[in-house]
Amino acid sequence: MTAPAPARPSAPEAPAMPAAPAPAMPAAAPRAGRAVRYYPTDLLLAMEEADRPGSGLDELLDAHRLAALRPLFGAGEEFADGLDELLGGLAQYPWQPLTDTNDVDELRPVGAVVLDDDRPGTTLRGLLLAWATGNHVTVRTADPGFWQALTALLHRPGLPLPTARAVPRDAPAAAHGTPLCVPDLLPLTARAADGAPHDAPAGDGAPHDAPAADAARHDAPARTPARYAAPAGDAAPSGSPGWDPALYATPGSAGPEPLVTRFPAGRELPAQDAFTAGVLRSDCRAAWTAGLSRRTRLHGTTLAAARAAEDPRRTGRLDARLRHTLARARRSPYYRDLPPVRTLDDLPGLPVLDKAALAAHSLPAGRGFASGARPTGEVLRSGSTTGTPRYIVYARTDWDNMVREAVPLFYAMGLEPGDRLVNTLFGGDLYGGLTTTVTEFSRMPLECCTTAQAATPESLLMLARSFGANAVIGVPTMIVPLLREAYRQDPLLRIEKVLYLGTAMGRADRTWLREHLGTRIVSSVLAANDGAQLGYQCAALDGMLHHVNDDYNYLEVVDDHGRPLPDGTAGELLTTTFQKGEGPLIRYRIGDRGRFVHHDCPCGISGRTLEYHGRSDGVVRLMGAALLHAELLDAVSGFGVSELQAEITSQGGRDTLTVRTESPRPLRPEELRAHLADRFPLLAGSRVYEDGAAPAGPADFRVECHAPGALARNPASGKIRPVVDRRVEA
Numbered sequence: 001m002t003a004p005a006p007a008r009p010s011a012p013e014a015p016a017m018p019a020a021p022a023p024a025m026p027a028a029a030p031r032a033g034r035a036v037r038y039y040p041t042d043l044l045l046a047m048e049e050a051d052r053p054g055s056g057l058d059e060l061l062d063a064h065r066l067a068a069l070r071p072l073f074g075a076g077e078e079f080a081d082g083l084d085e086l087l088g089g090l091a092q093y094p095w096q097p098l099t100d101t102n103d104v105d106e107l108r109p110v111g112a113v114v115l116d117d118d119r120p121g122t123t124l125r126g127l128l129l130a131w132a133t134g135n136h137v138t139v140r141t142a143d144p145g146f147w148q149a150l151t152a153l154l155h156r157p158g159l160p161l162p163t164a165r166a167v168p169r170d171a172p173a174a175a176h177g178t179p180l181c182v183p184d185l186l187p188l189t190a191r192a193a194d195g196a197p198h199d200a201p202a203g204d205g206a207p208h209d210a211p212a213a214d215a216a217r218h219d220a221p222a223r224t225p226a227r228y229a230a231p232a233g234d235a236a237p238s239g240s241p242g243w244d245p246a247l248y249a250t251p252g253s254a255g256p257e258p259l260v261t262r263f264p265a266g267r268e269l270p271a272q273d274a275f276t277a278g279v280l281r282s283d284c285r286a287a288w289t290a291g292l293s294r295r296t297r298l299h300g301t302t303l304a305a306a307r308a309a310e311d312p313r314r315t316g317r318l319d320a321r322l323r324h325t326l327a328r329a330r331r332s333p334y335y336r337d338l339p340p341v342r343t344l345d346d347l348p349g350l351p352v353l354d355k356a357a358l359a360a361h362s363l364p365a366g367r368g369f370a371s372g373a374r375p376t377g378e379v380l381r382s383g384s385t386t387g388t389p390r391y392i393v394y395a396r397t398d399w400d401n402m403v404r405e406a407v408p409l410f411y412a413m414g415l416e417p418g419d420r421l422v423n424t425l426f427g428g429d430l431y432g433g434l435t436t437t438v439t440e441f442s443r444m445p446l447e448c449c450t451t452a453q454a455a456t457p458e459s460l461l462m463l464a465r466s467f468g469a470n471a472v473i474g475v476p477t478m479i480v481p482l483l484r485e486a487y488r489q490d491p492l493l494r495i496e497k498v499l500y501l502g503t504a505m506g507r508a509d510r511t512w513l514r515e516h517l518g519t520r521i522v523s524s525v526l527a528a529n530d531g532a533q534l535g536y537q538c539a540a541l542d543g544m545l546h547h548v549n550d551d552y553n554y555l556e557v558v559d560d561h562g563r564p565l566p567d568g569t570a571g572e573l574l575t576t577t578f579q580k581g582e583g584p585l586i587r588y589r590i591g592d593r594g595r596f597v598h599h600d601c602p603c604g605i606s607g608r609t610l611e612y613h614g615r616s617d618g619v620v621r622l623m624g625a626a627l628l629h630a631e632l633l634d635a636v637s638g639f640g641v642s643e644l645q646a647e648i649t650s651q652g653g654r655d656t657l658t659v660r661t662e663s664p665r666p667l668r669p670e671e672l673r674a675h676l677a678d679r680f681p682l683l684a685g686s687r688v689y690e691d692g693a694a695p696a697g698p699a700d701f702r703v704e705c706h707a708p709g710a711l712a713r714n715p716a717s718g719k720i721r722p723v724v725d726r727r728v729e730a
Contacts, residue, residue: 038134041324042159071276082284091579102411109134112177117141121247126182133292138176184258185248303408319343321578334368352562369583380432395582406440414521414539417445424455424474432529457486471497475718476505481708497521507637540602570595629722647724656700667705
């Protein structure tokens with residue numbers, strides 16, 4: 001916008017600003033030597049702080065007769081949704097993962113922009129969008145005091161935001177950055193006189209220039225915004241948005257085409273606040289905002305590689321994720337009183353969330369985790385393999401984030417464009433395994449054949465023969481027996497890729513897949529309906545090692561009291577969901593164990609890697625000692641064991657451990673028992689008596705060997721419960 005600003009009604013001298021309340025979070029100063037980057041989520045938080053009563057915003061706007069701008073500061077959710085569209089994901093910024101190629105686009109700010117303060121509403125729109133995309137701003141204005149006070153108010157909470165300054169209106173623009181032209185806003189409403197559908201500005205009963213209005217009705221370009229401005233002193237007609245054109249439309253402007261919102265005749269118009277709240281989202285969809293960022297295609301660079309190439313603590317990326325997560329969490333009753341956080345260093349000071357509290361405050365038992373936002377998205381439930389089902393709400397943006405993060409994950413696990421995948425994951429009764437993956441695979445350039453749990457050996461053979469299916473995903477307890485039977489029926493069956501989740505896959509089964517089906521990729525993903533993916537194996541990883549995605553689910557390894565443990569030490573896993581706005585989980589004890597180790601992976605992603613030890617309830621506790629289910633399963637892999645379940649019972653003060661196995665070939669229980677007793681000293685002193693005589697050892701140890709499919713599966717998820725402790729259930 002280049003036209004001189006018309007004289008604005010003079011404002012009285014701004015009164016002294018009242019003392020602001022303590023900020024919702026301490027100042028987030030950049031770490032020493034960090035590469036400066038600004039995150040749009042910090043601007044959203046600054047606007048939220050300004051929108052709070054007592055911030056001083058109302059007094060500032062009133063002093064300058066700009067109270068009509070107030071709704072823009074309360075447009076947080078609408079603005080966030082708009083930025084999510086503009087940036088291809090707030091939670092992925094500054095990268096945009098590309099679903100068809102597994103590359104990323106990188107977004108960088110232009111650097112510095114200059115705004116001409118022709119109309120304060122238009123200038124404010126430009127300032128907020130420029131800051132959201134990380135640009136520094138110079139405002140050429142006749143009212144520098146207002147803009148200096150406003151930007152100081154937004155900076156007051158101490159969040160990392162770009163700079164802003166006000167200079168005289170006649171200062172040369174080129175000296176301060178790239179000129180930014182923000183289009184006018186023209187809300188139009190229908191004229192009741194002739195029934196025309198949309199031809200007059202809201203806030204004005206009829207067009208001031210009839211020929212111009214007629215041209216507008218015939219789609220003539222609206223090049224003269226002056227004709228849409230209501231004359232001074234005109235009152236908005238009853239039922240209009242109460243729009244003040246003087247704040248958003250510039251008489252005589254030769255700037256870009258205005259953004260027009262049209263309202264049909266005979267329909268009640270929205271309130272001013274409701275209309276204004278949607279303005280920033282409309283801007284995010286407009287062409288002018290694309291010029292605020294520079295886009296670079298990073299060919300051959302994955303989302304994980306782009307993130308790994310920088311130190312997130314130096315750029316503040318994960319700190320910004322955490323601040324945004326905590327701010328959204330405080331909207332729910334359960335998290336309302338969470339203390340402020342500044343960086344990841346503050347996270348261990350927050351309380352641990354356990355499953356009992358999550359269940360008690362989630363639907364249907366309670367509403368403590370509900371944010372009060374309008375209902376969107378999906379409701380899932382846990383498989384309840386080891387307990388009572390929990391119900392989990394994903395807002396629409398949460399679901400979008402899950403897909404954005406999952407597509408690069410599946411590429412990393414070995415899927416490629418053109419693959420033909422059989423999806424055998426369980427679905428139904430709100431269980432999310434199938435629901436989530438169907439959404440994710442539908443975005444990828446591959447052909448997915450979704451059978452769910454109805455898959456049979458015959459259907460697998462048909463899909464391999466007729467559709468060329470070369471990949472399968474499912475729960476090991478289901479797909480391994482299916483593939484073994486399908487191979488028995490047709491030894492020519494070949495499956496190139498097997499992806500699995502839900503439970504561990506034994507080393508013997510992984511070896512069988514490679515040797516008999518020619519499987520070259522066997523990859524695991526750790527996931528939970530509570531918060532989606534936790535870790536994954538690329539095609540180069542095997543066994544218990546998994547890459548983590550801290551930008552999605554931030555994991556900690558802690559002791560029994562929730563205190564962080566150093567890398568290399570095993571403990572309980574806690575997750576904080578950085579991309580889940582509805583029912584976010586803060587330091588949630590997910591029921592898994594593991595430790596962090598350093599691993600230089602051939603895939604190029606090196607550093608902190610999770611060694612996954614299985615479920616916390618997958619621990620066999622006997623005679624004051626403990627065995628991991630994963631250790632027992634690995635110990636019998638040489639016998640071809642596919643599945644293992646350990647059950648502990650007690651009678652007369654004496655414990656009995658029963659290990660049940662599934663294997664494709666018959667096994668001798670006594671041979672397996674001797675092997676385990678030799679491998680684990682804890683079991684060596686236990687004895688089995690068939691005649692009922694009193695045992696001499698401190699505990700009984702039994703082994704049962706079964707055919708594939710004999711152990712009970714959970715009907716919702718298809719999983720086998722790894723450890724059943726009847727002592728706890730009694």
